[in-house]
Amino acid sequence: MSERKVVIPGEVIFSESDYLPGDNTEKREEGIVATIFGVAEESNKLVRVIPISGAYQPRRGNVIIGTVVRMIPNGWFIDIDTPEDAFLSLSEVPRYVNRGELAEVLDLGEAVVAKIANIDKRGIDLTLRVHGLGKIEEGLLVKINPNKVPRVIGKEGSMINLIKDETKCQITVGQNGIIWISGPTTEDELHAKKAVEFITENFFMEGLTEEVKKWFEENKKE
Amino acid sequence: MTEEFKRPDGRKIDELRPITAKVGIIPNADGSAMWAFGGTVAIAAVYGPRKMHPQHAQNPEKCVLRCEYNMISFSVNDRIRPGTNRRASEISKITEWALEPVIQLEKFPNQVIDVYINIIQANASTRCAGINAAAMALAQAGIPMKSLASSVSIGKLDKQLVVDVNKHEEDWEEGEGPTDIPITMTPDGRITHMQLDGNIPKEQLKEAIKMAREATKKIHEIQKEALKKSVEARE
Numbered sequence: 001m002s003e004r005k006v007v008i009p010g011e012v013i014f015s016e017s018d019y020l021p022g023d024n025t026e027k028r029e030e031g032i033v034a035t036i037f038g039v040a041e042e043s044n045k046l047v048r049v050i051p052i053s054g055a056y057q058p059r060r061g062n063v064i065i066g067t068v069v070r071m072i073p074n075g076w077f078i079d080i081d082t083p084e085d086a087f088l089s090l091s092e093v094p095r096y097v098n099r100g101e102l103a104e105v106l107d108l109g110e111a112v113v114a115k116i117a118n119i120d121k122r123g124i125d126l127t128l129r130v131h132g133l134g135k136i137e138e139g140l141l142v143k144i145n146p147n148k149v150p151r152v153i154g155k156e157g158s159m160i161n162l163i164k165d166e167t168k169c170q171i172t173v174g175q176n177g178i179i180w181i182s183g184p185t186t187e188d189e190l191h192a193k194k195a196v197e198f199i200t201e202n203f204f205m206e207g208l209t210e211e212v213k214k215w216f217e218e219n220k221k222e
Numbered sequence: 223m224t225e226e227f228k229r230p231d232g233r234k235i236d237e238l239r240p241i242t243a244k245v246g247i248i249p250n251a252d253g254s255a256m257w258a259f260g261g262t263v264a265i266a267a268v269y270g271p272r273k274m275h276p277q278h279a280q281n282p283e284k285c286v287l288r289c290e291y292n293m294i295s296f297s298v299n300d301r302i303r304p305g306t307n308r309r310a311s312e313i314s315k316i317t318e319w320a321l322e323p324v325i326q327l328e329k330f331p332n333q334v335i336d337v338y339i340n341i342i343q344a345n346a347s348t349r350c351a352g353i354n355a356a357a358m359a360l361a362q363a364g365i366p367m368k369s370l371a372s373s374v375s376i377g378k379l380d381k382q383l384v385v386d387v388n389k390h391e392e393d394w395e396e397g398e399g400p401t402d403i404p405i406t407m408t409p410d411g412r413i414t415h416m417q418l419d420g421n422i423p424k425e426q427l428k429e430a431i432k433m434a435r436e437a438t439k440k441i442h443e444i445q446k447e448a449l450k451k452s453v454e455a456r457e
Contacts, residue, residue, distance in 0.1 A: 006449075006450045006453045006454070008361055008370060008445075008446050008449050008450070009324075009361055009366070009367035009368065009369055009370060010324075010367070010368060010369025010370055010408070010409055011446070024366065026368075035326060035366045035367060035368065036361075036364060036365070036366050036367070037361040037362055037364060037449060038364070039453075051364040052364075052453060053246075053252070053253060053362050053363065053364050054252050054253065054362075054363045054364020054365065055252040055269075055270060055271065055272070055363065055364070057271075082272075083270070083272030083273050084272075084273045121332070147364065204453060204454075
């Protein structure tokens with residue numbers, strides 16, 4: 001199957017028996033059936049469906065971007081766009097923090113890039129003990145649908161590198177759909193934001209990287 | 223008798239009212255949809271799967287489906303008192319039972335999916351419109367499902383079976399009076415919900431189920447088309 005196909009739950013994608021069910025599909029008597037609303041893809045007889053809408057499901061190891069909403073003596077509560085706030089413990093910050101001086105490191109309303117260390121019954125735990133994570137000092141935060149994050153990053157980062165090169169901005173994409181853009185000037189940042197919006201509006205298109213290249217030629221920064 | 227029977231609005235006995243279906247009407251929700259059977263308009267919003275609160279209501283084996291059916295006070299000719307009443311809580315429960323069999327609830331233990339159904343205009347068959355809208359909204363919310371669910375009401379007016387009753391037919395006064403049978407089915411014709419309000423002989427009930435099977439097939443096609451259109455519109 002060369003073209004992408006939108007499928008609904010219960011729809012038969014292939015009725016031949018030699019296909020294998022992948023993510024979000026099921027093998028039934030009538031063939032390979034989608035169990036989610038999304039776009040069907042096939043490679044080497046393996047069929048899978050990629051969801052195109054819905055809420056963000058946090059997974060361990062995801063790098064996410066959130067803002068501080070609450071502080072307690074041993075850590076911060078971070079809103080990461082999930083129903084429940086995530087917790088960043090004091091011990092997961094790789095620097096010395098004076099007792100009662102948490103606000104010096106991270107204050108209410110400040111944004112942070114963090115990694116999900118663990119998810120269990122009590123909630124979501126975050127960590128900053130990985131290279132490249134930490135507080136966001138300046139820049140622009142853009143919110144997109146979390147299901148479109150893979151399109152913004154592209155195959156092996158091709159899309160995000162293209163935007164970085166064209167706009168000279170530093171871009172960090174959180175798996176929860178929040179994107180941090182930091183560039184030399186505000187104009188550069190807004191230019192990058194427009195590119196991201198172009199991708200999310202046209203996420204369904206084939207050969208999107210080429211289309212974005214064209215878009216950059218047409219929409220040069222003056 | 224079958225040939226001569228005239229419905230008050232001139233429809234054929236197996237004809238549905240004009241249907242409007244739209245997906246993605248509420249930006250704030252994870253999934254949303256609108257369904258209209260003629261003058262009956264239902265909107266549904268889905269939130270979740272999300273953490274169940276209070277904690278004692280969590281189910282460690284599977285996700286909880288929580289539906290809330292509500293008729294807006296201006297949806298009928300005589301203003302109804304806003305808020306939940308006996309009828310609304312019954313239909314909320316019925317909607318949960320109609321939709322639970324098609325959702326893969328075991329994938330999200332301890333969590334909850336909230337479905338809010340509002341009837342903004344009522345002209346009979348509101349629970350069917352609500353279920354149809356909710357099924358589309360659940361699909362758009364990216365919730366794993368075995369299939370969609372489609373709902374239709376079969377009416378018995380005196381002795382004649384008709385598809386998709388409206389308010390005028392629901393208050394039928396001649397002969398044996400009205401019987402209302404809302405039925406929800408999966409596209410392969412399995413029943414997830416059926417109610418019966420009135421009297422009906424056994425043989426005729428079988429016929430009613432057969433009629434519902436045909437009508438839900440049409441409804442399923444419209445749901446499918448609306449969902450696919452919601453993606454292409456953004457292309």
